Amino acid sequence: xxxxAENSRRAIRRAALAExxxxxxxxxxxxxxAARAGVGRSTVYRHWNGKLPLIADALETLNEQPGxxxxxxxxRERVEILLRHLAExxxxxxxxxxxxxxxxxxxxxxxxxxxxHEYSARRxxxxxxxxxxxxxxxxxxxxxDPEIASLALSGVVFYRxxxxxxxxxxxxxxxxMDAVLGPPAATRxxxx
Amino acid sequence: xxxxAENSRRAIRRAALAExxxxxxxxxxxxxxAARAGVGRSTVYRHWNGKLPLIADALETLNEQPGxxxxxxxxRERVEILLRHLAExxxxxxxxxxxxxxxxxxxxxxxxxxxxHEYSARRxxxxxxxxxxxxxxxxxxxxxDPEIASLALSGVVFYRxxxxxxxxxxxxxxxxMDAVLGPPAATRxxxx
Numbered sequence: 001x002x003x004x005a006e007n008s009r010r011a012i013r014r015a016a017l018a019e020x021x022x023x024x025x026x027x028x029x030x031x032x033x034a035a036r037a038g039v040g041r042s043t044v045y046r047h048w049n050g051k052l053p054l055i056a057d058a059l060e061t062l063n064e065q066p067g068x069x070x071x072x073x074x075x076r077e078r079v080e081i082l083l084r085h086l087a088e089x090x091x092x093x094x095x096x097x098x099x100x101x102x103x104x105x106x107x108x109x110x111x112x113x114x115x116x117h118e119y120s121a122r123r124x125x126x127x128x129x130x131x132x133x134x135x136x137x138x139x140x141x142x143x144x145d146p147e148i149a150s151l152a153l154s155g156v157v158f159y160r161x162x163x164x165x166x167x168x169x170x171x172x173x174x175x176x177m178d179a180v181l182g183p184p185a186a187t188r189x190x191x192x
Numbered sequence: 193x194x195x196x197a198e199n200s201r202r203a204i205r206r207a208a209l210a211e212x213x214x215x216x217x218x219x220x221x222x223x224x225x226a227a228r229a230g231v232g233r234s235t236v237y238r239h240w241n242g243k244l245p246l247i248a249d250a251l252e253t254l255n256e257q258p259g260x261x262x263x264x265x266x267x268r269e270r271v272e273i274l275l276r277h278l279a280e281x282x283x284x285x286x287x288x289x290x291x292x293x294x295x296x297x298x299x300x301x302x303x304x305x306x307x308x309h310e311y312s313a314r315r316x317x318x319x320x321x322x323x324x325x326x327x328x329x330x331x332x333x334x335x336x337d338p339e340i341a342s343l344a345l346s347g348v349v350f351y352r353x354x355x356x357x358x359x360x361x362x363x364x365x366x367x368x369m370d371a372v373l374g375p376p377a378a379t380r381x382x383x384x
Contacts, residue, residue, distance in 0.1 A: 024296060026216075097299065103354050104216060104296030107289065113357070120355040148348070148371040154355075155347025156340070162295045163312040163350060165305070179340045180372070 011037040012044055013058035014094065020055055021097030025105030025112060030054070055098075056115055063095040065123055068130060075134025076184060079177060082127050083153055084170040090161040091169065100162060124150055131181070141182045152180045203229040204236055205250035206286065212247055213289030217297030217304060222246070247290075248307055255287040257315055260322060267326025268376060271369060274319050275345055276362040282353040283361065292354065316342055323373070333374045344372045 015036035019028055028051050034041040048054035066085050068078040090096045106113040131146040140149075156176055161167045168176070178184075207228035211220055220243050226233040240246035258277050260270040282288045298305040323338040332341075348368055353359045360368070370376075 021299075024218075024300075026218075100296045100299040104292045107213075107292040108216075117355070117357045143375075145367075145371055148368060151348045151351055152344040152372060155349075155351035156343045157347075158355060159343055159347035159350050162354065163309070163346075165309045175337075176340060179337055180344060183335075 008037065008039050008043060009047060012039060012047070012054070013061055016054050016058040017062060017094040017098055020101050021094065024101045025051075025055075025109065028055070052111055052115060056119070059095065059098070059119065063089065063093075065126060068126065075130050075137060075139045076177070076181070078130045079127065079134065079153075079181070080173055082130065083157065083173045083177065086154065086157050087168045087170045087173055090157055091167045096161065099158075103162065124154055127154065134181075139185060144181055149180050153177070200229065200231050200235060201239060204231060204239070204246070205253055208246050208250040209254060209286040209290055212293050213286065216293045217243075217247075217301065220247070244303055244307060248311070251287065251290070251311065255281065255285075257318060260318065267322050267329060267331045268369070268373070270322045271319065271326065271345075271373070272365055274322065275349065275365045275369065278346065278349050279360045279362045279365055282349055283359045288353065288359075291350075295354065316346055319346065326373070331377060336373055341372050345369070 015033045034044045106116040127150040134140040226236045298308040319342040326332040
């Protein structure tokens with residue numbers, strides 16, 4: 001692939017997230033994205049077939065979730081990696097500013113709704129799987145329901161970002177995990 | 193107070209929530225609210241000093257939270273009343289359709305942001321207080337942090353509403369409470 005073409009596609013994806021954050025989905029215009037990226041509008045139209053395909057591609061490409069399936073370590077360590085990443089991304093990132101726009105647009109537009117729900121579900125599934133493996137390994141109490149626990153953990157991070165002026169700082173993640181998944185085994189087993 | 197004037201104010205408040213849900217905050221127009229409510233625009237302008245004061249009044253008046261401070265019963269019963277109410281309201285109500293619009297507008301407008309955060313914090317404080325009283329009474333485990341628990345409980349309900357197509361059904365509230373607050377004492381103490 002031509003590196004110049006790849007650079008301009010990257011610039012267009014970044015411009016798309018900035019446009020979504022500032023103009024919202026209703027005000028999102030491919031022409032403005034081209035202007036932000038400093039490319040001609042034909043370059044945008046050549047690669048993406050409309051605003052939702054461009055936004056979807058930008059979110060998939062620029063907001064990569066850390067892979068934790070094959071990295072070894074404990075389930076607790078892997079849950080912490082996923083949650084710290086989510087908190088970091090939601091405290092401050094181009095993606096963070098797009099979430100309120102997506103939430104609002106999903107309410108108004110069936111295509112956005114279907115993308116937004118599918119994208120969120122796929123991200124959260126990674127967390128469900130790691131929590132389930134930790135329950136199976138006896139790392140988390142058998143009473144932990146991976147589905148509910150993943151909703152509680154993600155729910156706190158999104159609630160604090162969308163409903164308060166105080167997003168979760170990544171340093172708060174271990175305390176949040178203790179509350180939802182129980183304290184680490186060493187603490188649980190420590191004689192009093 | 194003149195009952196006809198009171199009726200028209202009620203109609204205007206309901207129209208304001210419908211307008212916010214459909215047009216969003218950016219597209220919200222006091223003239224459209226007057227048309228929806230079937231009143232002259234001067235009637236709207238006489239009572240409210242702009243769109244945010246009208247929206248704030250409509251939310252306070254039409255989305256009343258059940259009072260649980262002085263109703264007796266266990267803390268668990270009172271938490272359940274608050275959470276069932278929140279789930280019912282978010283599954284389907286004029287308020288529910290306003291939340292995405294508020295989340296988006298809070299991102300764009302400092303006055304809306306300050307209202308949205310203050311309003312959400314005040315609602316959640318009722319839950320924090322009841323959970324704290326349950327911890328103090330020994331009804332919930334001493335390890336429960338009322339602040340984090342209230343965020344996890346509210347967080348699941350808002351996450352499911354804003355990020356998935358599957359809002360929390362009120363019948364799911366007890367299982368959610370068991371996951372976050374521990375099972376009821378009778379279950380905890382039952383010999384195996």
